[in-house]
Amino acid sequence: DARVTQTPRDKVTEMGQEVTMRCQPILGHNTVFWYRQTMMQGLELLAYFRNRAPLDDSGMPKDRFSAEMPDATLATLKIQPSEPRDSAVYFCASGLGTSGYNEQFFGPGTRLTVL
Template identity: 90%
Template sequence: DARVTQTPRDKVTEMGQEVTMRCQPILGHNTVFWYRQTMMQGLELLAYFRNRAPLDDSGMPKDRFSAEMPDATLATLKIQPSEPRDSAVYFCASGLAGTGYGYTFGSGTRLTVV
């Protein structure tokens, strides 16, 4: 089965450090999302790409977060500088918007900022 691959699986970093999370979406999917999941806030949309173009990043703290899709096989989410409140599980998902199919999620990156 095709899958969305996220790396790293787990990341522990010190406050102030830069963190980069990577996602390989499923080939042929035109839509990529980044979500963050915490106990307090649940699943929050951070960024959304359609055909590699960023369409919605309103849920993302712009001063420290950035999301890019340098090519169709790679999406990145970067936090600089990281803070303890960024500790969460970050999910990437891909799919074909507007079809009768849902989205495929990666296994997530569990980020701990100490």
């Protein structure tokens, strides 16, 4: 049963600390997305990759957020330094192809709380 996995599932940290979230996409999927979900803004796209190359990271605050794909089985999202307004659930999703018709498969999310 192929699934997207994310670690950690929950993270509580203090303002100013570095946070790293990890995602393992479904094997064979060539597109990886990072989303942030809050009550106020809903589900927002932060960045996405195709064949490990960044396609769009315009949704991400560049000064503190960075997203990478060191290899095809791992995507990372880092926040440094973290701020209370970064508290949210962060989802990774993976999929195939280049079309908006294609299904995105979401992981269970990382719930981040920045105190």
